[in-house]
Amino acid sequence: MDELVESILDYIRKPYTDHAIMINGEWGSGKTYFWNNKIKNKIESIDINGKRYKTIYMSLYGISNLDDISKKIFIEMNPALNKSVKKILDSRHMSYIPEYVKTGMDMANSFGFMQTNEKVDYSKFFDVDDKVLCFDDLERANVDVIDVLGYINNFVEHDHIKTIIICNEKELSKKLKSTNVEMKTFIATYILNHEGKIKPEEHDNDDYTMDDSELEDKPMVELIEDKIEHIFDKANDYERIKEKLIGETFEYIPEFNYIINGVLMRYETNPNLIQFLRKNSGLITQTFNRSGTRNLRILKHALNDFQKVYETTKKYYPDINDNVLKSLLIFTIAISFEIKAGKITKDKLKDINSLEEYKTILITSKLIKDNRQFYIKEFDSNYYFTFKTDYRFFKFVEQYVRTRIFDMKVFKDDMEEIAKQESRGNIPSYKRLLTEEYWKISDGDFNRVTTEALEDVKSGKLQLAEYFKLYVIFNFFVQKGLLDIDNEYLKLTFINGMNLAAGHSNYCKDIDTYVNGIELDEADENVNTVYQHFVNLNLQTKEKEYIDIAKQLFEMIPDKVDRISEQFTEKYLDVPIFKYYNMTTLFERILLLENEDIVLVKDVIMARLMAQTSLINEERNIRLLKQSIEEYIRGKVPTIKVILLQDFLKMLDLVLAKANEKPKRGRRKKASEEVS
Secondary structure, three states, X not given: OHHHHHHHHHHHHOOOXXXXXXXXXXXOOOHHHHHHHHHHHHHHOOEEOOEEOEEEEEEOOOOOOHHHHHHHHHHHHOOOOOHHHHHHHHHOOOOOOOHHHHOOOOHHHHHOOXXXXXXXXXXXXXXXXXXXXXXXXXXHOOOOHHHHHHHHHHHHHHOOOEEEEEEOHHHHHHHHHHOOHHHHHHHHHHHHHHOOOOOHHHOOOOOOOOOHHHOOOOOHHHHHHXXXXXXXXXXXXXXXXXXXXXXXXEEOOOOHHXXXXXXXXXXXXXXXXXXXXXXXXXXXHHHHHHOOOOOHXXXXXXXXXXXXXXXXXXXXXXXXOHHHHHHHHHHHHHHHHHHHOOOOOOOOOOOOOOHHHHHHHHHHHHHOXXXXXXXXXXXXXXXXXXXXXXXXXXXXXXXXXXXXXXXHHHHHHHHHHHHHHHHHOOOOHHHHHHHOOHHHOOHHHHHHHHHHHHHHHHHOOOXXXXXXXXXXXXXXXXXXXXXXXXXXXXXXXXHHHHHHHOOOOOOOOOHHHHHOOOOOOOOOHHHHHHHHHHHHHHHHHHHHHHHHHHHHHHOOOOOOHHHHHHHHHHHOOOOOHHHHOXXXXXXXXXXXXXXXXXXXXXXXXXXXXXXXXXXXXXXXXXXXXXXXXXXXXXXXXXXXXXXXXXXXXXXXHHHHHHHHOOOOOOOOOOHHHHHO
């Protein structure tokens, strides 16, 4: 890095230059930090025969016309500029003079340079003899890059101004090639057609004929790409003007240790946090390097997120194990890079809800043929390669980074599970097999662990989903010859254990999470049999669980009706509760309500059903509720309650009609709309 600094200073010291220099590096790698902290002050401290340079930094980010560049340089250079205007601009981080500043007065006339109604040419007022210009974010300008470079070339070639350009050439190249793709393709196709270079089978005119010698032996896509490059390729223009303007290009490869130490300084006001971060700066650097990016901006955001994670954890769990905090640090940085650097989609880890689930998927995916869980294995082995820990997934952190919501309930669920694991020491053998790589078990311990696990299987101690995953592991052991157990006996042992467990197991809502990584089509017959038994029992468990939920909700009527809203419209919104409750009994409960509570229940049910119209057909029992209300009010003298029940009927009719509606087809867009 010192060599790069010295090379830049050598350029500044030269008495005569007719070229600029470029600093090229990836987004977020600290190029601007490098300019502010390593270059700027050193340039301004150079004394050449009594002459000192002043640096003018100019970000081109969002600049929409060349005049904006001139205005910004004018503001920075011209001492006659009204200080109050400059103060306003600086306080609002503006790089141009907005229109509202000029409202009511002609700006140039105000500064005493131009007459009213004349357009200001700000470039006429530059005094740049003792200035070094730095243009940053070239690839992020909203002006044509070629025009920007041509503008900068005026300073360099004609005025011999020392000029430094900071950019990301990789992104610049993408930008040059990706603009107006549809228009370029249309024009290139039109020209190829006009030149007779489109093959007959691709030509609209059936009578069109062409000699074979006229055809180019290339696919149509390549012909179009070549024609676009020939006509429009601004990359060639860029290379030509770069060759003329840029004398040297320096590749910026940051010293991350130095920069990271600078980043950590922002946490000096929190003594405990900064002490922890400095002590673990090696972990930060290692995780950063393993991300495969050089994006320090993401690292800064990740450390900001970790500050929230650290402070909340220490507040509620002050005696938390230091190893857990280190794991939280690694995971927060790792998941930030995976999501924000675009390495994965935001939903990649969304369906994993706990550390145990993460470890179970990880273990089983390592034992069997698995293409779908390759990412999780890669993520785990990459970031935890040299750091051994039992805590490698935190749902509350993943959710916080992905959604920006810090869910205290999820946080406490995660941390309580860790606290339990820390306090109880040894975990059951079957849990160990589900969450720990089998090769970590010593040969002397293997028989004991598998025997104890099999006893728990027989007793019905596990959850249904755990049975299936554990069976896959035991089946692997048998295939590898690690266990001498008959395949049929093993299958029946697990099936009988599942039968016992069905009575106390929770419904596994997302079966795919537990099946991911297992190629059932290619699995042996026993694996398919155990899986199907798991699915059947899981459906029975679902029925039982949904019956219990429906009973719990509807029995809030009439005595706990004030608590019904949240339960009906939020917590159990995806459970078809009407399907699992007797509608005659429900109507009898509704009749016990006060009139105002009938309105409340009607509104709550309406909100629920309209929010989940996809479930209405599954909740056929609402038709039975409708029949019960109709039979009750038939022939009755109108009372307030009867009128309210009539409104209840109208609401149910509306819901049922909504369920029967066919989805509307989207209107075909007009060509003019598609272009716009």
